[in-house]
Amino acid sequence: MEGFLRFRSLKFVLPAFLLVGGAVTFGVASGNSDNSKATVPTTENAYVSQVAPARTHDSQTWLSVCPETCEGVARSERRAFLRFTVAGVPAGARDVRLDLDLYSARTTDTSVQVHKVTGSWSAKTLTWNRQPAFGDEVGSRDGFAAGQVGSIDVSSAFTGNGSYAFALTAAKGAQGVFQSTRAGAAQAPRLSVRWTDPSTPTTGALPFEMPSTAALRASEKKVYAHYFTPYPASLDNKEPNQDYYQRNYLDPAGESGKHAAYGGLLRDRPVPRAPLSGDWQLADMRREIRDATAAGVDGFTVDVLNTTGAHWSRLKTLIKAAESTDPGFTIVPMPDMTSLKDVTPAGLATAMADLASSASVRRLADGRVVISPFKAEQQTPQWWGQFITAMEKSHRIEVALVPVFLNFSANADKYASVSYGFSSWGNRSPNRQGNIRSDIAKAHSLGKIWMQPVAVQDERPNQGIYDEANNTENLRVSWDNTISGGADWVQLTTWNDYSEGTQFAPSANSGHTWVDISDYYLVRLKTGAWPAITRDTAYLTHRVQFAAARPTGGQTKLMTPRAGTNPPRDSVEVLTFLVAPATVNATIGGAGQSYQAAAGVQARLFPLAYGTNSASIARGAATVATVSSAHVVRKDFAAQDLGYRGTSSGRPDAG
Template sequence: MSIPRRPLLAVTATVAYVAATGLSPAAATAPVSAVIQASDDVFISQAAPETVYGSAEWMSVCVKTCNDATNAERRALMSFKVSGVPANAQNVTMTLQVSAARTSATTVSAHKVSGTWSESATNWKTRPTFGTTALATRTGFTAGAVAALDVSKAYTGNGAYSFGLTASAGPVAVLHSSRTSGKGPSLKITYTVGTSTATPTPTPTPSGSATPTRTPTTSPSTTPTASPSPTAEPTASATCLPFDKPSAAALREYDKKVFAFYFPPYPLSVDNKDPAKDQYASWLDPAGSSGMYAAQGGHSRDRPLPRPVRSGDWRQADFEVEIRQAIAAGIDGFIYEHHTSASDQRFNQFPKLLAAAKAVDPGFQIMLSPDFPTAKGAAQDKVISDILMAKGHPSLYHLSDGTIPLAPFYPERQTPAWWDELRTKLSAQGMKTVLVPIFLDWSGSGKTEWNNSVAGYSSWGVRWQSSTDGYRKAGLEAAKRGRFYMAPAALEDVRPRDKRYWEPSNSGTLRQSFIKAQEGGADIISLLTWNDYAESWLAPSVERGYAPLDVVAYHTMWFKTGKWPTIKRDALYYFHRSHRTDAPFDAAKQTIGPIAIPYGDKAADEVELLAFLKEPGTLTITQGGDVQTKEVTAAGMVSFKAALKPGTTPVFELKRDGKVIQTVKSHTPIKQSVVYQDLINHAGGGPNCRRPL
């Protein structure tokens, strides 16, 4: 018989104690714990895909070759209802606890689960979606003992949580279900009540040379007009980064700015459907989209972090999440490619983005990148009406003199005179603008015919490390012409749909882009892009987590302040592909032929450990029997690389005085051969903390 389950009352009791004693939340700093029993739990079996094990007194977790069979994987599911945790809870940890019915050396991972399921109806065929990235992994279970897995990464506050267990090695792991009295899975939440100490903020020391005041007519400055901004981080725990980041308001005081280019076709969710069945799932599936991308193995290789189906105004809610993610990385705003569409609603959400920015933080600004007709001499009326939608909105980015920068992509498809005329017409409508063209390619030579029409220069840039010096040259040339410079920065560019990719040297291109932009005196950096999952993206994603964005946060603080942040917390990140670039693929299925580098740096098959160290230590990259070490003699960020070894799963380690300080195992095994090429850099690691999603 099923035993009724309900959460223990530790959370509610503590809140009542604070109210009864009159203690302020800040005073109640002793850790508080609550243990919540599962509201549903069940296991599912690939070997019996239609069987529901809702009455079983145990849960079985096993690899695909379970008991020497084929296609016999077993997984466990469990859900919990968290309530009573105060909004100002700090240092929240969430631990999944399961009791083993037998001793085994099984390696089991916990995943976040999305989609609906129940213990009374769910089987293998109707299973929900398991998150690609494991929240926690452990090896070994002892009969009668409780095994713990830290799933704190999934914490987002009060609400429903679902987790799934999978096995990657070892025999069957047998765990007690809630049908065995007192031994079912539970979720332990520990936290302290009170507000955290304010993060120290550096005194702004803006450089006069960084202010873009070079255009002879409008003298624009990138310093935005004053607007209300929060003084504390609203989106993430203070321990989410290896360093202490100033508040959003403090970072915005610096002249230099960092914006992320937002591409409307790829929002957080396209259709507000179950992530297992939504448009991104279709794009990742070679058979999805009616087989349109079968020849290349799917439209793309990654997707944004999945979120549950929302009610209400889900588009604005999604924008708000992405804005919080960007603010947590120190980003000043989005560059939004805007035009309205008669057929595609993804392009018609500009008003909701502006509303979301205003709701989350009016200091987060939107720079307009208007799309436009490319036919020679085309009418400008629709472009003007699209731009005027933002007229007077407090979240629209403007320079200190009140002018609105327009940053169109590939503007050279029209003449400078065409853009001059468009700006004149906008001025007649009461909207004074300046042009900051994002040329398809500009490294400081040519385009002189544009100089009298622009306030600054920019370009779409490159995606390989050796060419980033062009950003330095472009910045110096822009200064010579009396204009400011917006430098591009990107992680990589991989386009399976049209058979191309460029070699990014793991995180090297991204890091060098910031460095070369700074050397050239860039005034703004444009991150290309925030969310174009078909080419180049930096937003938190399934295959990379927050790793790229944390690297952006570190370099953004340096770009703005001129000083490398002091590392306060050790953190290990990794970047590597899931196979060598020359690994054999199934040409009968990937019928387009090889996805290849058209030009630029040669392919580099390496695993990178990007370590942030608060003091010296020894770094290790282990791939099977291949062990590479590096002695680091000073605190700071260090890149350590090793040749990629197929047939292994990399493990990264930090030691001091022979003691292991931190270990991170990659979520991406390196395959010897593949069906379809996957040439993106997978990534992971970093602090275990609460994130905006």
């Protein structure tokens, strides 16, 4: 399959602000009503004071936390320590959530950070001079109400049953005073634990039961998602209606109007979220890793745009997030040779060796580190041989090179001697997926593994091009050919490149739609069997404007179909996953239409019309599922947007 170039121009992706750091607030949301619960009392708790470095406070009825100045005394910091013993959470439990509950004596505005303690301690001997070591933050909270319990989500600290010790610190604001166990059981600190029993069926979101993460990872077939560092979950940690995405990337007038000609840089964005305290970048990346893990993804192939600066820092943060969130989730460095074209083999080796110092970077069973350069043909096979040699001789790291080509057929034989496997960047239109099987066969004939790209769609306002994906057809055809062709690995292209409109990640426009549909095929790839459909589910996909319509907002550079893509079409697609045959009632642009749908997976098309779209699934007199799109098809619009929106009956609040 002949790939096409991702035109990387950093002037379009580098916002004008600096990275900042701090604490983290995050959680593992369940939504299930059958969670088991436990309340765990603290076994030990006390605080330490810098102003009295040798004094113990194990008999106090409070736990005091404050930054460098406490009660007007300069260079006086206080920290609190708590220990709990968690038991009874069954092996394989899902959606485990830990909440640290603190009763506030008089604190109202302190920002409290929670750290997991790594050293040993005893409340009776705990002093400022004899305090244990503790690690990165695992949770935080801004603001407490005096006389009430405030909860801090520390779910990321959970590693199974056992002893847990936490340290409380304050980053800013007034002194925090919480009640200790000496104040009585009603006001004592406690750890609230909730989980879903592993035998409990999952509910709601997907048409089938998703196998456990352990079962999916046991497969030799691997699925990675391409992570693009210019578009993390948030760029500046502000309220969504005024953050950098909204002000500068979605607004045609953003970034001093430099995107006005094409109606703004982006048409979609990551799911908006409220501002976080502390190290929000780390928190965001932990959440993205949890989202990807829940979708069965084994890891991220991360586009390495440079080896210094903001994007390099984000890559290092992403690796740190993988280390602390999910040790089984791996990172595959993907040096982007369109932006690293001037790097030397030795220089690239130094950068890749830096990344490879983390256990979260992907290694084969024999210890080789997987490096998968994008547009590998930018450099010769000899150049890549020098890179591999530099890794071995200078850094004692053996490399399994999996080059990603823009033109695989022209380069396969030439690069075979330096490669463990092959991949291509691929195409984004159904009529251009016919060579998938032959590409896989070619790679296998050369003794190489094949990493197949799978994509939803592609629209690039700043480049003036798009591919006709035919609603979900491109996604489904790509997966079908990938599975039948025997691909070894898959790369979802992409997780979050919003400038090319190729994102699988949960987004403002489509929620989890694309990754949810993809999961049906991912399970087949990894397990060898199609998952049984256990819930009637409908996915509704459509554009919000006709392909030939023109914007009214002054946009001068318009998107046209890429050469060779499917012809543009204007359709609403209802994609159903049914336990048994049913009647589907669709309302397209206000007009009702019905049809009989077969059991299993079936797509039905309707002509696009102005207005709203919805569908329901009925069996007998009962309506078993409904889906309504929040996206209105309009005649007049300010900016051209030819990306498909997606909505699911399993996640009615998303997309």
